[in-house]
Amino acid sequence: MSRASASIKAYDKLFQAAGWFTTMVGLFVLLVLFIDIFMDGYKRLSLDFLTSYPSRKPEQAGIFSAWVGTVWIMITTAMIAIPLGICSGIHLEEYARKNKLTDFIEINIANLAGVPSVIYGILGLGLFVRFMDLKRSVLAGALTLTLLILPVIIITTREALKAVPFSIREAAYALGATRWQTVRFQVLPAALGNIMTGIILALSRAIGETAPLITLGALTYIPFLPKNPISVSDQAPYVHVSAQGFLDPFTVLPIQIFNWVSRPQKGFLIDAAAGIMVLLLITLCMNGIAIYLRHKFQRRW
């Protein structure tokens, strides 16, 4: 073996070791964080914790209104952001002519995806809370988070559509399909796995957002839930549908956690750790679903 090839081999080994080391640094820090939170939080984590409203006494405080608020916000955000994002993505990728205007829109969407979330909070405060007079409601919060994740959804939709090979479109057009028939029945189903993956990842980012909702003025002490959209009573017509919940005030898990962390009592730190565990679990579940969808819809062309 020549000296040159020996030194090349040595570099290879060196790089391998360096790669392993850097990966481990990240994993190790994460692991320490997990263990730290778990050690603090596991004592407080119980059904009681999940079904109690916040309280002045740390041992009685729970995250009921926080996790229900998070569910409300996430579902409302998804209902608004998903159709808007997918339709915009389809329009930009499949319909819009390539010209200066679409280039301009494209660059701006990419930029919007990088805007700090606090800025969206300020926008939401001005536009939804004050101008549209939605108060500090679920709807105002969801609209603000929609603005936050819309660029990400549009970009992932476009990327997913772009990944569908041109030959699939050609095949559909050659059979006499219109543009809509091509997109609706061939391109979109083929891209759906990637689109859904992107959407879930966007939502799992939104679920941890605190800054825009605090800027919006979301309350930290909420001893009640938004009104159920469907309720049953013993009076006709027995089943009542109400949209009032969308206009009710709310809090979400990250705000509750933030609030507890900033308290001086030790007990609230334990509550916060338990809350973080719940939030982490929800995020992990969502990411798990995203990975599952990616595998389920994975296609070879």
Add this chain to the structure above:
Amino acid sequence: MENLMEHEIQEKEQIRPGNPIAEAIRESVFSLQNLSSYYGTKKVLNEINLDIYGHSVTSLMGPSGCGKSTLIRCLNRMNDLIPSFSAQGKIIFKNTDIYSPNVDVTELRREVGMVFQKPNPFPKSIFENIAYGLKIKGISDRRLLEEAVEDSLKRSFLWEEVKDRLNDSAYSLSGGQQQRLCIARALAVKPEVILFDEPCSALDPISTAKIEELMFKLKEKYTLIIVTHNMQQAARISDTTAFLMMGELIEFGITKDIFTHPKHKTTEEYITGRFG
């Protein structure tokens, strides 16, 4: 080389006795009049005049970049998908210029089907692949769809191989089967003309032979136009051949004549393998 060609032509004559060429050439299906086309400002076809006859196989032959793919994609206006494309001149199909503004392109493409170079089935089941062309026409009756799927698969000689697994993914088929599925898919829409853009270039010789045999049967009912850069293939399967080079139509005529007595020196040089 020339001997090989002649041998193959003779073989073809044996498959089909009588005088197939005179029989085949009855009426022109497509009439191209001074057709020029451009990508942006680059001219890719220059004043092509060509009549394509019904119930026969016409091959478009020529070296890479000669414009043969562009030409075949003019016939069902697939080039419309390329934003910079433009065409001048006329293509008469059923007494109408297909490039005139009031032509419904989707209607045209139902009558002029297409099979592509690389098999491109949809990422769906075998059944769905064929049913799609009918569904977009508004046919949703399950029984009608089943009949059409069976009929199309029988016509493309794929039925026996796939009849027990119509709900399997089209990607579970071999390359040659996928290409025949694509042909079945085109047949289901009941076209009059089928365009083949180098349909065998991604296939092995056995699959190629099957496709060629299939085309031979199909021309009884359909008009077939095939782009190929494989001269032997053009000689084997086509009744008429057009030879293109650098966007010009050099020669067009009965395949046998083109291969045995080419009128142009360039054609002769190409088919004898002196370039290309």
